[in-house]
Amino acid sequence: MPYNETVANLGLEEYKYGFVTKDKPVFKAQRGLSEEVVRQISAHKDEPEWMLKFRLKALGIYNAKPMPKWGGDLSGLEETMDQIYFYLKPQERMERSWEDVPPEIKETFERLGIPEAERRVLAGVGAQYESEMVYHSLKKEWEEKGIIFESIENGLKLYPDLFREHFGTVVPPADNKFAALNSAVWSGGSFVYIPKGVKVETPLQAYFRVNSEQLGQFERTLIIADEGSQAHYIEGCTAPVYSTDSFHSGVIEIIVKPGARFRYTTIQNWSNNMYNLVTQRALVHEHAHMEWLDGNLGSKLTMKYPSCYLVGEGAHGQILSIAYAGDGQHQDTGGKVVHVAPNTTSQILSKSISKGTGRASYRGLLKVYDGAKNAKSNVECDALLLHDTSRTDTFPYIEIEEHSANVGHEASVSKIGEEQLFYLMSRGLSEDEAAAMIVRGFIEPIARELPLEYAVELNRLIELEMEGSVG
Amino acid sequence: MAEVVTIENAPAAFQREAVEARAAAEPDWLAARRLEAWNTYEALPFPTTKSEEWRYTDVSLFRLDELRLAEREAAPAVPAGARALLEGKRAAGRVLQVGASVVELELDAALRDRGVLLLDLDTAAREHPELVEAHLATRAVPARAGKFAALNAAFWTAGVFVYVPRGVRLEEPIRVARWIDEAGVAVFPRTLIVAEEGSHLAYVDEFASPDFDAPALSCGAVEVIARDGADVQYVALQRWGKGVRHISTQKTLAGRDANLDTLVVNLGASVARVDLGASLEGPGARSDMLGLYFASDDQHFDHNTRQDHVVPNATSDLLYKGALYDRSHTVFRGIIRVHPKAQRTDAYQTNRNLLLSPDAQAESLPNLEIEADDVRCSHGATVGQLDEEELFYLRSRGLTRAQAERLVVFGFFGEVLDRLPLPGVVEELRSAIEARIG
Numbered sequence: 001m002p003y004n005e006t007v008a009n010l011g012l013e014e015y016k017y018g019f020v021t022k023d024k025p026v027f028k029a030q031r032g033l034s035e036e037v038v039r040q041i042s043a044h045k046d047e048p049e050w051m052l053k054f055r056l057k058a059l060g061i062y063n064a065k066p067m068p069k070w071g072g073d074l075s076g077l078e079e080t081m082d083q084i085y086f087y088l089k090p091q092e093r094m095e096r097s098w099e100d101v102p103p104e105i106k107e108t109f110e111r112l113g114i115p116e117a118e119r120r121v122l123a124g125v126g127a128q129y130e131s132e133m134v135y136h137s138l139k140k141e142w143e144e145k146g147i148i149f150e151s152i153e154n155g156l157k158l159y160p161d162l163f164r165e166h167f168g169t170v171v172p173p174a175d176n177k178f179a180a181l182n183s184a185v186w187s188g189g190s191f192v193y194i195p196k197g198v199k200v201e202t203p204l205q206a207y208f209r210v211n212s213e214q215l216g217q218f219e220r221t222l223i224i225a226d227e228g229s230q231a232h233y234i235e236g237c238t239a240p241v242y243s244t245d246s247f248h249s250g251v252i253e254i255i256v257k258p259g260a261r262f263r264y265t266t267i268q269n270w271s272n273n274m275y276n277l278v279t280q281r282a283l284v285h286e287h288a289h290m291e292w293l294d295g296n297l298g299s300k301l302t303m304k305y306p307s308c309y310l311v312g313e314g315a316h317g318q319i320l321s322i323a324y325a326g327d328g329q330h331q332d333t334g335g336k337v338v339h340v341a342p343n344t345t346s347q348i349l350s351k352s353i354s355k356g357t358g359r360a361s362y363r364g365l366l367k368v369y370d371g372a373k374n375a376k377s378n379v380e381c382d383a384l385l386l387h388d389t390s391r392t393d394t395f396p397y398i399e400i401e402e403h404s405a406n407v408g409h410e411a412s413v414s415k416i417g418e419e420q421l422f423y424l425m426s427r428g429l430s431e432d433e434a435a436a437m438i439v440r441g442f443i444e445p446i447a448r449e450l451p452l453e454y455a456v457e458l459n460r461l462i463e464l465e466m467e468g469s470v471g
Numbered sequence: 472m473a474e475v476v477t478i479e480n481a482p483a484a485f486q487r488e489a490v491e492a493r494a495a496a497e498p499d500w501l502a503a504r505r506l507e508a509w510n511t512y513e514a515l516p517f518p519t520t521k522s523e524e525w526r527y528t529d530v531s532l533f534r535l536d537e538l539r540l541a542e543r544e545a546a547p548a549v550p551a552g553a554r555a556l557l558e559g560k561r562a563a564g565r566v567l568q569v570g571a572s573v574v575e576l577e578l579d580a581a582l583r584d585r586g587v588l589l590l591d592l593d594t595a596a597r598e599h600p601e602l603v604e605a606h607l608a609t610r611a612v613p614a615r616a617g618k619f620a621a622l623n624a625a626f627w628t629a630g631v632f633v634y635v636p637r638g639v640r641l642e643e644p645i646r647v648a649r650w651i652d653e654a655g656v657a658v659f660p661r662t663l664i665v666a667e668e669g670s671h672l673a674y675v676d677e678f679a680s681p682d683f684d685a686p687a688l689s690c691g692a693v694e695v696i697a698r699d700g701a702d703v704q705y706v707a708l709q710r711w712g713k714g715v716r717h718i719s720t721q722k723t724l725a726g727r728d729a730n731l732d733t734l735v736v737n738l739g740a741s742v743a744r745v746d747l748g749a750s751l752e753g754p755g756a757r758s759d760m761l762g763l764y765f766a767s768d769d770q771h772f773d774h775n776t777r778q779d780h781v782v783p784n785a786t787s788d789l790l791y792k793g794a795l796y797d798r799s800h801t802v803f804r805g806i807i808r809v810h811p812k813a814q815r816t817d818a819y820q821t822n823r824n825l826l827l828s829p830d831a832q833a834e835s836l837p838n839l840e841i842e843a844d845d846v847r848c849s850h851g852a853t854v855g856q857l858d859e860e861e862l863f864y865l866r867s868r869g870l871t872r873a874q875a876e877r878l879v880v881f882g883f884f885g886e887v888l889d890r891l892p893l894p895g896v897v898e899e900l901r902s903a904i905e906a907r908i909g
Contacts, residue, residue, distance in 0.1 A: 070523070370829070385844035388814065394839040400854040403826035407855070413841050413848040 015298075017238035018271055021108045021211050025130065029087040031214075035059060038184050041087045045153050045187070048160070058173035058183030065177040071332045071363065072301040077275050080245045084216045086185045088130040094151050095135050105129050112238065114207050117453065124149040126206040128219055131187040142200060148193035149204055152220050155191020162193065167222055170253035170281050170309075178277045182218045182251040189219035189250065194229040194260070203232040203265075203451060208248075210239035210274070216247040223253070225260040225288075232263040234451065238298070241271040245300065248274055254282035256290045258312060263291040266306075267454055270298040272329060278304040286312030286341075293449055294321045295458065296331045305363060307336035310344035310372075317346040322446045322458075325358030325390075334364040334395075339375035339405070350381040351443050354390035361393040366409070370401040381411035384442050386435075482535035484657060485512070489540055490625045500604055501596050508614035508624030515618045527802045527834050528773040532742045533716045534686040541571040541656035543628055549574050553650035556677055561895065562646040563672075564589040564633075569650045571628040571658055585639050592630025592661055602634055607663055611694035611722040617746065620720040623659050623692040630661035635670040635701075644673035644704075644896060654683035654714055660691040666701040668726075673704040673893050679739070683714030686741070693721040697729040699753060704732045704893055708903060710739035713768075717743040725785075727753030734891050735791075736900060737764040737772050738907045748777040751785035751813075761887050762791035765880075765907050766799030766831070776805040778820065780813035780843075789820045792887050794880050795831035806838040807848055814843045820850035825857060825883060827876070877908050 027044060029037045038059050042052040067074055095101050098115050109115060109127050118125040124138035126149070133151035142149070148159065156163050173183035190206050210217050225231060239246060248270060256262045262282070270276055276299040282290040292306035308317025319335035337346040352360035362381045383392040394411045416438050424434035440447070440459055447455045490509045494502035518525035547569050557565050557575075564578035566589065578589040588599065596603045608614060614621040631647055649660050666672055678689060689711065697703045709717055717740040725731040737743045749758040764772050778787040793801050803822040824833040835852040857879050865875035884904060888897050 383839075383841070385841065385846075388811065388844045390844055392839070392841045394837075394850065396835075396837060396852070398835040398852055398854060399832075400824075400826065400834070401832045403829050403831060404856060405826070405854065408851070408853040409835070409837065410851045411837075411839060411849060413839060413846060415844045415846070 015241060015271055017112065017269060018241040019111065020240040021104050023090060023102070023104045023211065025088050025090050026092055027089040028085055031085055032082050033086055033185070037086050041185055041187055044089060047156065050164070051156065054168065055184050058180050061173050062177060062180035062184055065180060068177060071303045072330045076245060077247065080247055080275065083244070084214045084247055085212070086216045086218070087187055088212060088215055089132055090130045091132070091134055094133050094154070096137050098135065101135050105134055108209060108211065109135070109207065112207065112209065117205070121202060121451070121453070122205050123200050123202040124204045126151065126190050128188040128206065128208045128217070130210065130212060130215060131217065133188050145198050146195040147198060147200065148191065150191045152186070152189040152191045152222065155222065159191070159193070162224070163191065163222070166224055166253070166255055170255065170283050171251050171279050176279060178249045179251055179279045182220060182249050182279070185216070185218045186220035186251065187218055189221040190223070192221070192223040192233065194225045194231045196226045197228045199230040200232070203234045205234040205236070208235065208237040210246055210248065213242045214244050214246060216249070219250045221250070221252045223262070224255045225257060225262045227257045228259040230261045232265065234265045234267070236267050236269070238269050239271045239274055242273050245273045245275060248276045248278070250278045252278070252280040254290065256282055256284045256288040258286040258288055261289040263293065264306070265293040265295070265450065265454070267295045268298055268302065272298065272300050274299045276302040276304065280304065280306040282308050282317070284308050284310050284312065284315040284317055287314040288312060289316045289318070291318040292320070292335065293446070294319065294333065294335070296323045296333050299329065301330045301332065303332045305334050305336050307338070308346060309338045309340065310346065311340045313341045313343055315341060315344045319348045320446045320449055321348070321350040322443055323350070323352040323360045325352065325354045325360040327356035327358060330359045330361070332361045332363055334362045336365040337367070337377060338365070339368040339372040339377065339402070342371070342373040342375070344372060344375050346377040348379040349445065351446055352392060353384045353386065353439060353442070354392050355386040357389045359391040359393070361395065362411070363395045365397045365399070366407055367399045368402045368405040368407065372402045373404045375402060375405040377407040379409040382442070383411070383413045384439065385413065385415050482538065484539045485622065485626070493626065493628070497593070498597060498600060500600065504608060505625050508608065508621050511614040512618065512621035512625055515621060517618055524775055524804065528744055528771065532771060533688060533718070535688070537655065537686050538657040538688050539655055540626065541658045543571045547572050547574055550650065550652050552679070552681065553648065553652070556648035556650065556679055557646055560646055560899070561643050563641045563643040564645045566591070566631050566647040567650070568629045568648070568660065569652060570656060573629045582639070582641065586636040587639060587641070588632065588634040589645060590632045592627070592632045592663060595632035599634070602665065603632060603663065606665055606694065606696060608692070611696060611724055612692045612720050616720055616722070619690050619718045620692055623661060623690050623720065627659040627661035627692065630663065633664045633672065633674065635666045635672050637667040638669045640671035641673070644675050644893065646675050646677070648677045648679065649689070651680040651687050651689065651711070651715060654685035654687050657688040657690065660689060662691070662693045664695045664703065664705065666697045666703045668698045669700040671702040673706070673896065675706045675708065675896055677708045678711050678717065680712040680715055682712035686714050686716055688716045689718070691719040693719060695723040695731060697723070697725050697731040699727040700729060701726065702730045704734070704891065706734045706736070706891070706893070706896060708736045708900065709743060710903060710907070712739060713741055715740045719745045721745065721747040723749045723758060725749070725751050725753065725756035725758055728755035729753060730757050732759040732761070732891065734761040734763070735774070736762070738903065741769070742771045744773045744775070746775045748779060749787055750779045750781065751787055752781060754782050754784040756785040758787045759890060760787065760789040761890055763884050763887050763904070764791070764793040764801060765904065766793065766801050767796040768799065769797070770799045771801070773802040774804065778805070778807045778818055780807070780809045780816045780818060783812065783814045783816070785813065786817040787819070790887055790890065791822045792884060793833070794825045794827060794883065795833055796827045798828070798830040800832045802834045803852070804836040804838070806840060807850065809841045809843050809846055809848065811842045814845040816843060816846040816848065818846070818848045822852045824854045825880065826854060827857070827880070880908060881905065
């Protein structure tokens, strides 16, 4: 059976996460953003006074900051902002067992395969639906080792001192307009603490689902990896397809203490009506390792540049970024590494694929401060263009104040080579199969770093998207 | 509260009356063009570090409020330093400019007979409007290209016009030298080069002055037009003395199968900002864009390049290399722009920096914007130090560390110079760089 037909018979051409669940939220704030909405969010979460003040101050900063003029086209977002709901509470409280989650919400996550994955390969799972975490659970063996894996709200309630000591220190509200917005209206996300020396062998996962039309989701995650610890956190995101636009703007703060290793993986597969503007940053201390693995496949526009601030001697930061921009999509992604301490090293590897009218932009900052002696960094960006209507950009910023630093940046842009196609077809592959194989080879250096299920999913997605894309 | 002096009202030297005075004796079309440029200048804001292209260079570095316009003189004295710039050099034609005046201009008689023109731009505008009007500040560097392009288009004096007719090939370069003899002046050099089909010329533009304690400004514009199949090399050797601020807006337009190479060398001046755009306008066009900079003390150099591919099958290849000493600060910002129709483009961009002092600072921003799929594009940027192994080898051969360093830096620049197909000019550049490295 020809490849195209095989694929068609599988019935997988469409965005398979685009289904909608009928549910009954327990509270829905009015449309748009106002001080009242911020107060409502804080009241629903029964927060201490300092957090309400923090939110209101951030709202002021958000209102004062202009919309960014760089990156993607945000003109449609301003309109969207007046129409969306900034807070939607799906159920009364977060559950520890799937049995207690309302059946329609549970069904959503069943369809996304989350409980199944939890049983098989994960150390813990958090599931966010609309504005709140509806489920959060950690396997007993990890709980016994003192790991904290909670919703962010519970983190604030149960560990007030640890929370307050770190919250907002890595990404302060004034960092950028959307960090300010998140600081004002944050809801949901995880609070994670890995104790000294504890190595978590299987990943922790948070899954973010937006179900309603015209909803803004503003999750906030705070992770502290204490000295010598090791862990891997995975974040996945999907939403139904609506004719109106939705908005997701998260803030992720990670503190990697001396000697710890932390990996944060994002597989973002939002529907194509989602604005996805996220600030992710890690503070990396002495001889600690931080790795961002950032996969951006969905959304209408993503602007996201995971960053590592290497503040301790010998710290290492790594960013692996893969972006796929299909028709009408703009992935404005990349990474930021700031070398502050001596003997710090970093690596950025970015691979992007632009198809149809898609546009993939790499935007990166590499900064070496005076005093970051012998800092070393290497940046490599490769872009693959599939059509003459596709677009790719590379915007690296390299700022070097330290003369003993060694940094390099390389980028290349190519299309699928006629010779490569010809060779594979002469071996009996159809054109589509050949093209998919070439694309898989192109992303392999990053895909191989993914957990197996995600690597398989990514490859399948690439195959589907490659159908009829050559010639 | 004290009045805040903003850059908007600071440069008192630049006034409409001065433009009108310059325009008074000129043909109507030129006078109108100057005044239009003045309006554009007034309409455009001064760039600030908030704008992407001026992120690392504050306009206040140019000290515009401390300047007056250099005026044309009927019979200016020619300082020995200026005189020495062109002496003993083989050339098809020469132009010497001191301040705002052209003091010497000569062209090989045989070339003149074959229709080659080398004129000061005023004369050219009067005597050959059919050649000048269509090209002067129109497509290559129009006033709207930027605040300083507009300033030049309004105020230029002592411009140079070169015209090479179809099929004529110049064996020696045209040499132009610009000299500033006093601090406090602003000069506005302008160059317009038109190379007709299948012609060839090389043009060397040299900028020099004594060291000054106070600022002076050279705000220039360069337009190079290579018609189908023409072969043109444009070299700018900037070795102004201390105190001078150098701004130059340059654009090259390459037609079908034309070859249009540029080399920008920045050695002198306190502050230099060069905007260079190459537009590949005909299939088969090729542009090599080369750059060298050697910065020391508190020098600040900012290079802003653009490779515009608008038609299929053209090639551009950029290589800029810099060595930074002391507290110097350099910026390279380059962009390759491949428009949707420019299939089968080959475009490359490389920027390499050597940081030779703990206090030097380098920024490198090599950008790509690609809207066609069948292209070969790449860019690379590095910031690093001298290779210790190379230094060790040279020292084991008896060189001091300082000698070894100089030799390695010189070798580092060699890769750029080797790509310029003008052996005689390259030798001179080597001497100028050697003198600068010391």
